[in-house]
Amino acid sequence: MATAAEAKRNSITQAIAELSEALGDRLSTADAVCEQHGNDLTWHEGEPPDAVAFAHSTEEVRKIVQVCGKYGVPIIPYGTGTSLEGHIAAPHGGVSVDMQQMNAVLEVNSEDLDCRVQAGVTRKQLNEHLRDTGLFFPIDPGADASLGGMAATRASGTNAVRYGTMRENVLSLTAVMANGEVVKTSRRAKKSSAGYDLTRLLVGSEGTLGVITEVSVKLYGIPESIAAGVCAFPDVESACNATIQTIQMGIPVARIELLDTEQAIAANAYSDLGLPETPHLFLEFHGTEAGTAEQSELFGAIADEFGGGQFNWATKTEERNHLWQARHDSFWAAKNMRPGMEAFSTDVCVPISRLAECVSETKKELDERGFYGPTVGHVGDGNFHVLVFVDPSDETQVASCNEFLDNLVLRALAMDGTCTGEHGVGLGKKKFLQAEHGAGLQIMRQIKTALDPKNIMNPGKIVSV
Amino acid sequence: MATAAEAKRNSITQAIAELSEALGDRLSTADAVCEQHGNDLTWHEGEPPDAVAFAHSTEEVRKIVQVCGKYGVPIIPYGTGTSLEGHIAAPHGGVSVDMQQMNAVLEVNSEDLDCRVQAGVTRKQLNEHLRDTGLFFPIDPGADASLGGMAATRASGTNAVRYGTMRENVLSLTAVMANGEVVKTSRRAKKSSAGYDLTRLLVGSEGTLGVITEVSVKLYGIPESIAAGVCAFPDVESACNATIQTIQMGIPVARIELLDTEQAIAANAYSDLGLPETPHLFLEFHGTEAGTAEQSELFGAIADEFGGGQFNWATKTEERNHLWQARHDSFWAAKNMRPGMEAFSTDVCVPISRLAECVSETKKELDERGFYGPTVGHVGDGNFHVLVFVDPSDETQVASCNEFLDNLVLRALAMDGTCTGEHGVGLGKKKFLQAEHGAGLQIMRQIKTALDPKNIMNPGKIVSV
Numbered sequence: 001m002a003t004a005a006e007a008k009r010n011s012i013t014q015a016i017a018e019l020s021e022a023l024g025d026r027l028s029t030a031d032a033v034c035e036q037h038g039n040d041l042t043w044h045e046g047e048p049p050d051a052v053a054f055a056h057s058t059e060e061v062r063k064i065v066q067v068c069g070k071y072g073v074p075i076i077p078y079g080t081g082t083s084l085e086g087h088i089a090a091p092h093g094g095v096s097v098d099m100q101q102m103n104a105v106l107e108v109n110s111e112d113l114d115c116r117v118q119a120g121v122t123r124k125q126l127n128e129h130l131r132d133t134g135l136f137f138p139i140d141p142g143a144d145a146s147l148g149g150m151a152a153t154r155a156s157g158t159n160a161v162r163y164g165t166m167r168e169n170v171l172s173l174t175a176v177m178a179n180g181e182v183v184k185t186s187r188r189a190k191k192s193s194a195g196y197d198l199t200r201l202l203v204g205s206e207g208t209l210g211v212i213t214e215v216s217v218k219l220y221g222i223p224e225s226i227a228a229g230v231c232a233f234p235d236v237e238s239a240c241n242a243t244i245q246t247i248q249m250g251i252p253v254a255r256i257e258l259l260d261t262e263q264a265i266a267a268n269a270y271s272d273l274g275l276p277e278t279p280h281l282f283l284e285f286h287g288t289e290a291g292t293a294e295q296s297e298l299f300g301a302i303a304d305e306f307g308g309g310q311f312n313w314a315t316k317t318e319e320r321n322h323l324w325q326a327r328h329d330s331f332w333a334a335k336n337m338r339p340g341m342e343a344f345s346t347d348v349c350v351p352i353s354r355l356a357e358c359v360s361e362t363k364k365e366l367d368e369r370g371f372y373g374p375t376v377g378h379v380g381d382g383n384f385h386v387l388v389f390v391d392p393s394d395e396t397q398v399a400s401c402n403e404f405l406d407n408l409v410l411r412a413l414a415m416d417g418t419c420t421g422e423h424g425v426g427l428g429k430k431k432f433l434q435a436e437h438g439a440g441l442q443i444m445r446q447i448k449t450a451l452d453p454k455n456i457m458n459p460g461k462i463v464s465v
Numbered sequence: 466m467a468t469a470a471e472a473k474r475n476s477i478t479q480a481i482a483e484l485s486e487a488l489g490d491r492l493s494t495a496d497a498v499c500e501q502h503g504n505d506l507t508w509h510e511g512e513p514p515d516a517v518a519f520a521h522s523t524e525e526v527r528k529i530v531q532v533c534g535k536y537g538v539p540i541i542p543y544g545t546g547t548s549l550e551g552h553i554a555a556p557h558g559g560v561s562v563d564m565q566q567m568n569a570v571l572e573v574n575s576e577d578l579d580c581r582v583q584a585g586v587t588r589k590q591l592n593e594h595l596r597d598t599g600l601f602f603p604i605d606p607g608a609d610a611s612l613g614g615m616a617a618t619r620a621s622g623t624n625a626v627r628y629g630t631m632r633e634n635v636l637s638l639t640a641v642m643a644n645g646e647v648v649k650t651s652r653r654a655k656k657s658s659a660g661y662d663l664t665r666l667l668v669g670s671e672g673t674l675g676v677i678t679e680v681s682v683k684l685y686g687i688p689e690s691i692a693a694g695v696c697a698f699p700d701v702e703s704a705c706n707a708t709i710q711t712i713q714m715g716i717p718v719a720r721i722e723l724l725d726t727e728q729a730i731a732a733n734a735y736s737d738l739g740l741p742e743t744p745h746l747f748l749e750f751h752g753t754e755a756g757t758a759e760q761s762e763l764f765g766a767i768a769d770e771f772g773g774g775q776f777n778w779a780t781k782t783e784e785r786n787h788l789w790q791a792r793h794d795s796f797w798a799a800k801n802m803r804p805g806m807e808a809f810s811t812d813v814c815v816p817i818s819r820l821a822e823c824v825s826e827t828k829k830e831l832d833e834r835g836f837y838g839p840t841v842g843h844v845g846d847g848n849f850h851v852l853v854f855v856d857p858s859d860e861t862q863v864a865s866c867n868e869f870l871d872n873l874v875l876r877a878l879a880m881d882g883t884c885t886g887e888h889g890v891g892l893g894k895k896k897f898l899q900a901e902h903g904a905g906l907q908i909m910r911q912i913k914t915a916l917d918p919k920n921i922m923n924p925g926k927i928v929s930v
Contacts, residue, residue, distance in 0.1 A: 111709055111818035112847075154658040165656050167665070168633055181904040189814040190846045191630050192883035193619040193669055194890055194901055195927055196909045200632075200665030204658055221715040244576055250686040252717070288763075294755055349654040353576035381655045382577075418657035425659055436659055439646040443916065444661045450915030451908065462660055 011071040018067045026054040037096040044086035049096040058213040066180045077207040079149025085426030091460040116216040119148025135219040138163040147215040153424035154204030161380030162254045174214035178452035207458035223286035228320040232276045232309040240356035242306040243379045255284035258377035270333030271326035334374040341389045348412035349383040349421025383421035425462045476536040491519040502561040509551035514561040523678040531645040542672040544614025550891030556925040581681040584613025600684040603628040612680040618889035619669030626845030627719045639679035643917035672923035688751035693785045697741045697774040705821035707771040708844045720749035723842035735798030736791035799839040806854045813877035814848040814886025848886035890927045
């Protein structure tokens with residue numbers, strides 16, 4: 001009689017054989033390919049799948065789900081591999097479904113300010129495609145992620161304070177559900193009250209309910225005028241308080257980003273910004289010429305009130321691009337300061353009124369533990385990131401880092417915040433969901449069990465075992 | 466042996482006895498009370514519940530759900546009774562849970578621009594409460610609905626084009642689920658990627674998954690300047706095209722409302738507006754003094770391009786209030802034109818590029834059938850309402866009206882729109898969900914069955930039998 005492990009191995013072998021027949025050389029079991037598809041950008045321990053399928057169509061994804069469903073084999077959707085909490089690891093083995101070759105922009109509806117793309121289209125690719133339309137797609141996580149992956153992790157970025165996150169910007173999804181059915185979650189109308197919100201149920205479900213194959217998102221007109229600049233503050237509290245007042249006054253700031261002193265120093269070294277060695281806000285205003293001038297004037301008055309320095313403008317497009325490239329390069333700038341060390345990226349989000357306190361307490365704990373941990377924040381949303389540097393061969397340091405990460409989440413939860421603002425749960429934040437959601441976690445489990453009774457969709461992530 | 470009907474009757478009698486013990490005279494079985502709680506604002510056939518429970522706390526609602534769960538008795542949440550698709554009818558009998566006495570504003574967090582209220586608080590009550598804070602809550606369905614009801618039906622209104630619907634504005638909900646557990650769907654952080662979006666799952670679930678007892682919503686600073694006005698157009702197409710261009714140019718219009726010729730005539734008679742007898746846009750701009758001046762100037766140029774008349778300002782607050790009161794009184798103004806007739810209110814929503822076509826075809830069918838049907842639209846969202854007047858004693862007319870309503874939905878669906886933009890499904894739109902959602906409907910049913918296996922939460926609505 002076959003052992004459980006042998007039976008599992010047989011199922012996988014059979015599934016791979018059937019999939020090979022359907023996909024030919026777009027089904028790979030090569031070690032290097034599997035290894036790469038099981039590892040994300042962090043030092044979450046990667047776990048390779050048994051095979052990688054490179055899908056070309058929703059119909060092919062459906063076929064993959066059907067075959068995997070027949071043999072009870074896990075399916076792990078893969079976008080660009082840039083997630084940060086182990087979302088793409090395959091702890092139970094199975095088939096990684098690589099969506100990168102599903103990269104067609106299917107339709108752009110300029111009059112309705114929306115478009116529909118295959119899940120593998122990346123955010124930069126989409127904006128490149130939109131170049132001549134006068135429209136743009138604002139959501140910008142650090143990496144050039146795929147729209148499918150961004151929807152699956154409920155991603156956001158620097159523009160979310162004005163334009164919202166993927167939650168607000170996904171209009172509709174096409175997904176292959178665990179039962180093999182293809183679902184289109186919504187019509188193209190801007191709003192609807194027609195039944196349960198399947199779009200929002202799939203946004204943030206991290207592949208545990210279905211494989212997203214197409215994404216419809218909202219687009220925006222490129223503003224007539226874009227003004228960006230940086231402003232130094234004496235401390236993190238002042239920068240946070242200036243942000244709170246900016247939001248309260250209804251100034252429609254498009255970006256308002258905090259860099260703490262460590263990150264400012266790192267950005268100087270990596271991107272030659274020449275910032276004073278103190279916390280900074282990076283800002284951007286969108287509107288008409290007169291509108292952005294007024295917004296920045298209003299912000300200037302607020303900054304003044306909170307001890308902010310001169311508001312230094314990036315007047316030319318190249319200067320502005322350099323500034324935001326530097327912001328997006330925060331991760332690499334910080335890495336550059338500690339060559340050879342491992343960096344662990346984490347994020348939490350709290351009500352904005354608690355942000356200064358949460359960041360300060362976190363910096364204090366970093367100091368006490370002797371960690372280098374540059375901090376950046378989407379401060380208008382109360383969301384911040386800490387990049388903790390650790391020598392992975394030093395067990396004491398690793399243990400201390402894990403304690404630090406736990407404390408950070410517990411601190412955020414105690415402030416009515418969340419264990420992750422935009423990175424997602426994956427493997428890394430699973431243990432906090434009970435504390436965060438209480439009885440809600442059981443509801444999530446019931447949904448998972450109802451829609452994926454065999455637990456084949458990205459098992460081991462979020463609520464599934 | 467008891468028949469099924471007798472067994473059902475016994476269950477209800479026992480549940481009512483237990484609830485009476487817990488609630489005293491806040492559990493009523495009086496005919497008038499039950500009758501009133503089974504009827505909404507339309508001529509959907511009302512069906513009274515067996516009893517009405519007036520709840521005072523989440524704990525009491527939990528008790529009601531537990532008792533009803535024990536006896537398999539339906540629970541129908543009741544806000545202000547202003548819904549439009551039969552949401553509050555009790556086709557299977559049961560207990561109506563009246564939330565109107567749960568009307569406390571629990572907290573206002575000015576720095577975070579949010580607040581938490583009991584589900585029975587109405588939108589006007591909340592804004593009255595916020596009067597001295599400089600903040601406001603923008604969502605404004607026609608009626609002074611409760612926030613619980615508005616969340617349950619995913620309501621919106623005239624401000625949605627700028628501020629979004631209840632989908633975007635609910636931060637968190639407290640709900641008693643069918644299993645008697647109290648769930649708080651989210652923390653107070655502005656964004657989160659921590660698990661399935663239970664908030665959005667409950668928003669629009671119309672009481673079929675749980676009873677909403679508390680609602681946390683986003684607030685906004687009252688703009689420094691508010692400018693409103695009306696603009697006449699030669700036809701509906703021109704008004705729609707001017708709207709499309711306004712949105713495309715990124716003018717952050719706060720309200721942009723279409724009134725067709727019939728509605729303009731009705732508004733003149735009811736609210737003494739003195740409008741030319743032609744389609745109109747009613748608009749409002751929010752911002753700084755300079756900002757609203759610029760917005761209205763930009764709009765003026767667009768209106769000009771599409772043959773719009775002079776943009777007539779409501780410069781004083783009283784004039785502005787009169788204007789929007791007139792808009793909110795559309796229903797009564799139209800009723801006033803056809804005294805003694807029944808009015809049936811319906812809504813659909815389409816991509817904005819299809820709006821002019823959809824409204825025009827709809828008006829044509831109204832004419833062909835000889836119906837009086839004034840039409841108003843949240844035109845920036847592609848959402849419009851038709852109020853059809855029928856003599857309910859004339860069977861031919863009623864049948865023709867039903868055909869018209871069906872055709873309206875099929876027309877919207879054919880344009881990639883939805884059967885309802887903001888009224889909800891209730892009983893009235895159930896039959897269109899298969900056409901609208903396809904395989905998604907089965908997913909909705911699986912969720913309903915998983916979370917409410919006994920089908921006690923508002924049975925007969927949306928996806929449940």
